[in-house]
Amino acid sequence: MRKPTIEMRQHILGAAKSLMTEKGYTAVGLAEIVAAAGVPKGSFYYYFKSKEEFGQALLEGYFDDYLSTIEGMLSGEGSASARLQAYFRFWADKQCTGLTDGKCLVVKLAPEMCDLSQDLREALxxxxDAIVERIAQCVRQGQVDGSIAATKPAIELAESLYQLWLGASLLDKLNHDGKSFEIALGAMAHLLS
Structure with missing residues (x-):
């Protein structure tokens, strides 16, 4: 029995996500994607006009899922500062695991995708931007509840935090020891005080 269109499209995206997280966008060819999904090559082109369109759909799905995952962390109970710390510890835990599931696709794919196409860069x-805005909302809440003393505009703090953690993630890919994340936690505390 054939899977419905939306379900099959999601199946192909899901099958390729771990490949892309492990190997990168350009290192994974169409043959590997369809083999992982267990579908014929023609099925890929039925659901996606090109690998670029596939890449955009992969990123959009990733960001939708990621934002849903972090929403509870950044808007839950406790002070905003504690919620930010919990979120960034979650980030570090996901990046330090040996599993590809849950790792940040931005860290893995952004450097290569941004140079390949304007559409992929815009999707990233x-x-x-949506992640940074969600962090900024939490920072604003912390500035109101008093758990974040920094008076710098929330969006600037959020951008700084996101950049800090992207950098820590890249350094951890080199070192594999988690120290970059501990340093980032200390720098974050300084930025928010």
Missing amino acids: KRGT
């Missing part, structure tokens, strides 16, 4: 920008 929309997604990262």
Whole structure:
């Protein structure tokens, strides 16, 4: 029995996500994607006009899922400062695991995708802007509840935090020891005080 269109499209995206997280966008070819999904090559082109369109759909799905995951962390109970710390510890835990599931696709794919196409770059920008805005909302809440003393505009603090953690993630890919994240936690505390 054939899977419904939306379900099959999601199946192909899901099958390729771990490949892309492990190997990168350009290192994974169409043959590997369809093999992982267990579908014929023609099925890929039925659901996606090109690998670029596939890449955009992969990023959009990733960001939708990621934002849903972090929403509870950044808007839950406790002070905003504590919620930010919990979120960034979650980030570090996901990046330090040996599993590809849950790792940040931005860290893995952004450097290569941004140079390949304007559409892929824009998909990454929309997604990262949404993450930064969600962090900024939490920072604003912390400035109101008094758990974040920094008076710098929330969006600037959020951008600084996101950049800090992207950098820590890249350094951890080199070192594999988690120290970059501990340093980032200390720098974050300084930025928010």
